[in-house]
Amino acid sequence: MDIKVPTVGESIREAEVGKWHKKDGESVAKDDLLVELETDKITLELNAEVEGVLHIGTAEGKTVEIGAVIGTIEEVSGGKTAGKDAAGGQDKAEETPKAEKKTAGKKDRTRDGEKAAAREETKDQTAEKEKEGPTAEKKSAAPAEKSVAAEEKRTEEKGSSPPAETEERTVRRPMSPIRRKIAERLLSVRQQTAMLTTFNEADMSRVTALRHRDGESFAKRHGVKLGLMSFFVKACVEALREFPEVNASLDGDDILYHNFYDIGIAIGAKKGLLVPVLRDADRLHFAEIERTIADFVDRAGNNRIQIADLEGGTFTISNGGVYGSLLSTPILNPPQSAVLGMHAIQERAVVRDGEVVIRPMMNLALSYDHQIIDGRQAVGFLKRIKDYIEDLEGMLLEQ
Numbered sequence: 115m116d117i118k119v120p121t122v123g124e125s126i127r128e129a130e131v132g133k134w135h136k137k138d139g140e141s142v143a144k145d146d147l148l149v150e151l152e153t154d155k156i157t158l159e160l161n162a163e164v165e166g167v168l169h170i171g172t173a174e175g176k177t178v179e180i181g182a183v184i185g186t187i188e189e190v191s192g193g194k195t196a197g198k199d200a201a202g203g204q205d206k207a208e209e210t211p212k213a214e215k216k217t218a219g220k221k222d223r224t225r226d227g228e229k230a231a232a233r234e235e236t237k238d239q240t241a242e243k244e245k246e247g248p249t250a251e252k253k254s255a256a257p258a259e260k261s262v263a264a265e266e267k268r269t270e271e272k273g274s275s276p277p278a279e280t281e282e283r284t285v286r287r288p289m290s291p292i293r294r295k296i297a298e299r300l301l302s303v304r305q306q307t308a309m310l311t312t313f314n315e316a317d318m319s320r321v322t323a324l325r326h327r328d329g330e331s332f333a334k335r336h337g338v339k340l341g342l343m344s345f346f347v348k349a350c351v352e353a354l355r356e357f358p359e360v361n362a363s364l365d366g367d368d369i370l371y372h373n374f375y376d377i378g379i380a381i382g383a384k385k386g387l388l389v390p391v392l393r394d395a396d397r398l399h400f401a402e403i404e405r406t407i408a409d410f411v412d413r414a415g416n417n418r419i420q421i422a423d424l425e426g427g428t429f430t431i432s433n434g435g436v437y438g439s440l441l442s443t444p445i446l447n448p449p450q451s452a453v454l455g456m457h458a459i460q461e462r463a464v465v466r467d468g469e470v471v472i473r474p475m476m477n478l479a480l481s482y483d484h485q486i487i488d489g490r491q492a493v494g495f496l497k498r499i500k501d502y503i504e505d506l507e508g509m510l511l512e513q
């Protein structure tokens with residue numbers, strides 16, 4: 115059967131053959147992982163649909179169109195390769211003509227005679243060496259000893275030379291389709307948007323205390339850890355209601371105002387950044403948000419994110435804090451007009467009621483398209499995020 119590149123989305127017309135997990139001519143079982151295919155959005159894994167012998171038709175790194183045949187599986191039936199009569203072949207091998215048998219007998223006798231002569235010659239050579247004794251061994255060893263001594267002397271005179279470098283100083287590798295697409299999108303953002311970034315900070319004391327107090331019982335009830343992201347998703351939804359421009363997008367000379375809240379969650383995968391989307395985040399409870407994000411992370415790590423998971427999205431949240439970032443300017447995810455950047459929580463000295471106290475603080479950044487969003491709206495939106503995070507009761511009353 116043919117191994118074809120499957121259709122994965124209307125916008126994807128080609129794929130790159132990644133790693134073959136089986137060798138050409140190797141036997142494969144049904145459901146064995148055969149090959150990885152990389153598109154400009156996701157990585158696909160193709161598994162064997164039948165048992166048989168793999169024949170690779172397209173090498174790794176080649177770009178092929180959707181629907182192209184990149185290999186075949188020669189199916190087997192009852193342990194024998196289909197289309198071949200293994201038993202028939204064996205029968206033919208057993209049927210040896212009588213004339214050939216006679217010829218074979220003569221050849222065997224001739225070979226026996228040659229072997230006997232060879233044995234006699236070996237005995238003669240061994241006896242000759244025994245007569246010569248140890249003197250011959252000394253004569254043969256002397257040149258070798260002299261050569262080694264000369265080599266050691268040359269090494270001492272020249273000094274020890276550095277070992278040869280085994281790694282190349284520069285290695286050239288082609289960009290993967292996903293990396294090329296990411297590069298194109300990032301460049302287009304710089305060229306086609308008026309991107310600015312505004313900053314603020316949030317006191318994470320209440321969120322930290324709530325997670326510490328109720329985290330264990332939350333995990334027991336819902337089977338998932340209570341993370342930070344669900345708090346920010348909820349805060350963003352409420353702030354987007356107040357500032358609809360931040361949830362809008364440009365379409366030519368028109369502005370599209372979205373009355374739904376599909377929040378993209380940036381996830382760093384092996385192949386590059388992915389942004390799967392939480393659909394109708396305003397209707398999801400904390401546990402549903404956490405479960406969905408955990409599922410995204412798991413599937414991204416196993417190359418199981420689907421195109422449908424990445425499509426759409428009206429606003430994006432990126433948490434650079436998981437990598438230790440304290441401050442950054444997140445870049446827009448077009449056609450969206452804004453993205454929120456979260457960062458690492460750091461204990462800092464702040465003033466509360468006229469006193470200097472230590473609080474767990476997080477820097478927040480909002481990058482936005484100035485074509486749609488004015489500075490007043492951007493600053494106001496980020497300030498509302500800060501307020502909701504610092505006043506959880508007020509945010510929950512809005513639900």
